[in-house]
Amino acid sequence: MPRSHICPSCLTELARIRAVPEPHYRLPIVVCPGCSLACVRTKHPDQAFWRGVRRGVRSGWLIILKGLLLGAMSLVVIFVLGSTINALERADPSTPGLMILPSPLLFDPYGLIPSALLAIGAGCAIRLGFGHLRVWGSLCVLFGAIVLIVASVLVAGAIATVKMKLAGGTSIGSSWEREDLGTLMAGIPIVVSVVALGVFPAELIRAYAKKRAHRRFRKIRRQYIRKQTHAD
Amino acid sequence: MQHKESKPVESIGSINANQIRADRACIHCGFNLYGQVVTKEPHYGLAIATCPECNTVAALQSYPTMSHWVNRFRALLAGLWIMMLLLVFVFQVTSIVTYASGVSSDIGMPLAKAVGEAYDNWLVSNGYPSNKTNWGANSRMYYQWVSVTEPWVDEHLDTVIEEAGGLWKLIEPSSAIGLIPASIGAFFAGVFWSIALLGASRTKAALIPIIASMTAVLVVFGFANAGFVSWQAMEVARRVYLPWMIVPFVALSMPMLLLGVFLGRKIARGVIMLTLPARLRVPFSIFWTRDGLALPKPKFK
Numbered sequence: 001m002p003r004s005h006i007c008p009s010c011l012t013e014l015a016r017i018r019a020v021p022e023p024h025y026r027l028p029i030v031v032c033p034g035c036s037l038a039c040v041r042t043k044h045p046d047q048a049f050w051r052g053v054r055r056g057v058r059s060g061w062l063i064i065l066k067g068l069l070l071g072a073m074s075l076v077v078i079f080v081l082g083s084t085i086n087a088l089e090r091a092d093p094s095t096p097g098l099m100i101l102p103s104p105l106l107f108d109p110y111g112l113i114p115s116a117l118l119a120i121g122a123g124c125a126i127r128l129g130f131g132h133l134r135v136w137g138s139l140c141v142l143f144g145a146i147v148l149i150v151a152s153v154l155v156a157g158a159i160a161t162v163k164m165k166l167a168g169g170t171s172i173g174s175s176w177e178r179e180d181l182g183t184l185m186a187g188i189p190i191v192v193s194v195v196a197l198g199v200f201p202a203e204l205i206r207a208y209a210k211k212r213a214h215r216r217f218r219k220i221r222r223q224y225i226r227k228q229t230h231a232d
Numbered sequence: 233m234q235h236k237e238s239k240p241v242e243s244i245g246s247i248n249a250n251q252i253r254a255d256r257a258c259i260h261c262g263f264n265l266y267g268q269v270v271t272k273e274p275h276y277g278l279a280i281a282t283c284p285e286c287n288t289v290a291a292l293q294s295y296p297t298m299s300h301w302v303n304r305f306r307a308l309l310a311g312l313w314i315m316m317l318l319l320v321f322v323f324q325v326t327s328i329v330t331y332a333s334g335v336s337s338d339i340g341m342p343l344a345k346a347v348g349e350a351y352d353n354w355l356v357s358n359g360y361p362s363n364k365t366n367w368g369a370n371s372r373m374y375y376q377w378v379s380v381t382e383p384w385v386d387e388h389l390d391t392v393i394e395e396a397g398g399l400w401k402l403i404e405p406s407s408a409i410g411l412i413p414a415s416i417g418a419f420f421a422g423v424f425w426s427i428a429l430l431g432a433s434r435t436k437a438a439l440i441p442i443i444a445s446m447t448a449v450l451v452v453f454g455f456a457n458a459g460f461v462s463w464q465a466m467e468v469a470r471r472v473y474l475p476w477m478i479v480p481f482v483a484l485s486m487p488m489l490l491l492g493v494f495l496g497r498k499i500a501r502g503v504i505m506l507t508l509p510a511r512l513r514v515p516f517s518i519f520w521t522r523d524g525l526a527l528p529k530p531k532f533k
Contacts, residue, residue, distance in 0.1 A: 004256035004265070006292040011270040011279050015254030049302050056515035059508055066507040132509035132530075141506055159412055166406035 005041055007032040014039060069129045073122040074145040077195055080119045085187040087112055116194050123198020124205075131206055135199055142195065252281055252292075260288035317428060321444050324421055328448035328482065331414055333470060336477045338407030340469030341376065346396045348375030348465035351384060376466045385468055399472070411484050418485035422492020427500050430522050438493040445482045445489070452478040497523060 002015040012034040019028035019041040028041045122142070130138035256265045263285040270292060273280050279292040352362050352375065364374050396402050421441055429437040452474055497519060504516050510530035517527045 001266075002254045004252050004254040004292070006252070006270055006279050008279060011250045011272065011292075013251065013253035013270075049306070052515060055512075059512045059515045062512060063503065063507045130506070133506070159409055163406045163409045166409065167404075 003047065005030065005039070007034060007037055007039060009037040010035040014041075066129055069125060070141065070145050071149075073126050073142060074149055076118055076122045077142065077146055077191060078149065080115045080122070080194075081184075081187055081191045083115045084112070084191055085184060088187055119191060119194040120198040120201070123195040124202040125198075126195075127199045127202030128205060131202075135203075139192075139196060139199070143192070256281075256290070256292070258283040258286065258288055259290050261286040265290065320424070320428070321440065324441065324444040325448045325451060327417070328445060329451055329478075331410075331417070332448070332452065332478050332481045333474055335407060335410040335414075335481065336473040337466060337470045338410060339404050339477065340402070340466070340473040341404045341407070343393070343396070343399070343402040343472060344376040344464075344466040344469035346375075346392055346402065347380065347385075347389065347468050348378040350388060350392045350395075351378055351380045351465065354384065354388070376464070378465050380463050380465055380468060382463060385463070389468065389472070393472075399476070403473075411481065414481065415485045415488040418489040419492040422489040422494075423496035423499055424492075426493045426496025427519075430497075430518055434493055434497075437496075438490055441489050441493065442486070445486065449478050449482055 005014040006012070007014055010032060012032055014030045014032060017030050017033070019030045021027065022029045022038075029038050030041050031038050123139070126142045127135070127138050130141055133141065250270045252265050252268050252270060254266070257263070258265055261283060263283055265281050265283060268281045268284065270279055270281050272278065273289075280289050281292055282289055352364060356362050363378070393399055393402070418441075421444075422438070425441045426434065426437050429440060500516075501519050504513055504519060505528065508516075510528070513527065520527045
């Protein structure tokens with residue numbers, strides 16, 4: 001229920017009348033239906049303070065949740081990228097294993113379906129979570145986060161390697177070769193395009209939600225108008 | 233205040249025009265005055281309503297007296313915020329000292345070996361038994377962990393360092409790489425202080441982490457021997473290198489700290505823009521208004 005607002009002239013309750021900003025100072029004005037007096041609707045300081053606190057807390061939580069969503073989806077895409085690279089390596093005819101075993105045993109295209117679904121799900125979740133950005137913007141946020149995570153891991157590995165070399169030892173990590181980089185470069189466009197596919201279901205969900213909200217708003221407005229008509 | 237003489241005004245439009253038809257709490261007992269008759273008091277002609285529970289008269293032309301609890305909560309929140317900032321300050325000082333201490337232990341490993349070996353030789357030459365054989369397969373680590381005595385350290389440490397070629401020669405160079413993660417941590421500390429101290433300009437906000445770093449240096453110089461209960465060779469080496477390490481450690485992390493302070497608010501604005509739609513950015517508008525910027529308007533797609 002709204003807070004009470006009494007007309008100072010004729011004592012009519014104005015709480016249910018919508019305040020409109022007047023053109024000069026943009027003050028919220030309510031015109032009394034009884035005596036036509038224009039009254040300014042002021043917010044109670046208590047109310048304004050707690051509303052500010054509630055909004056701040058809600059926005060803070062949203063930032064945290066969206067950060068977690070971004071981190072989780074980045075890890076999902078990194079996992080998908082890893083499995084794609086693995087599959088590409090198996091499909092490579094120069095892989096020694098292929099000379100011994102028939103390729104279908106090593107490269108199973110159906111095995112990639114769960115990964116593809118995961119990637120589409122990640123794209124969909126990111127588009128829904130970052131719907132206020134443009135499509136390319138939300139995808140850039142996801143791939144930026146992935147680049148940041150991968151770069152952090154690579155820098156940490158590089159530091160450890162340099163430390164080991166300075167200490168006179170050898171790195172225990174696997175060394176990257178040109179072929180590995182080539183497979184990675186082949187895997188990235190595939191994964192990026194599959195993740196981008198997730199945008200389409202997300203846009204459908206958003207359109208449906210928007211339509212539903214619009215329908216609900218129209219219903220509430222109809223009810224309000226009906227109520228006003230009955231009151232008059 | 234008791235309301236004695238009041239008369240209801242004439243109804244306007246409908247029969248309930250002079251009743252409160254929304255929420256309004258009594259200023260005395262908090263009872264909801266919904267449905268109470270609004271009257272004009274005879275003396276000044278002000279609109280009033282009387283609480284049916286406590287008979288207190290409430291003026292209706294302005295909002296009721298602001299609760300003292302708002303100011304109390306504000307003071308409480310401000311106090312909690314200051315306490316949290318103090319805790320972060322202490323945490324930063326402790327982190328600098330602890331991390332520098334760890335790097336010093338790593339850097340001082342050759343000195344620890346030299347000290348342990350010299351002490352072990354001294355024990356054997358004076359007819360005491362050596363524990364090296366008890367370490368078995370881990371005998372390579374024995375010298376770092378051997379417990380020495382305080383008088384022996386006071387008497388022989390300088391000689392051991394001189395014989396080994398001085399402190400610079402005994403430094404383990406690979407451990408100096410540990411300064412890189414420290415500068416990353418310093419960057420994030422700078423970002424935090426830049427965001428947390430929104431009331432101050434960037435220059436003033438940079439002073440607090442700088443003071444924290446200086447405090448860490450003072451703590452190391454003032455309490456170098458604090459907590460020095462173990463007299464293992466590694467601890468002796470750490471004690472020698474920590475005062476040496478702390479100043480370059482702080483000096484090397486300072487540029488990243490200042491960069492963090494400089495970029496902190498920009499990073500915060502970027503994160504808010506990325507994660508929140510325009511409507512929900514309003515509670516964080518201070519990140520823009522503090523630097524004299526306007527809150528960005530939503531871009532319609």
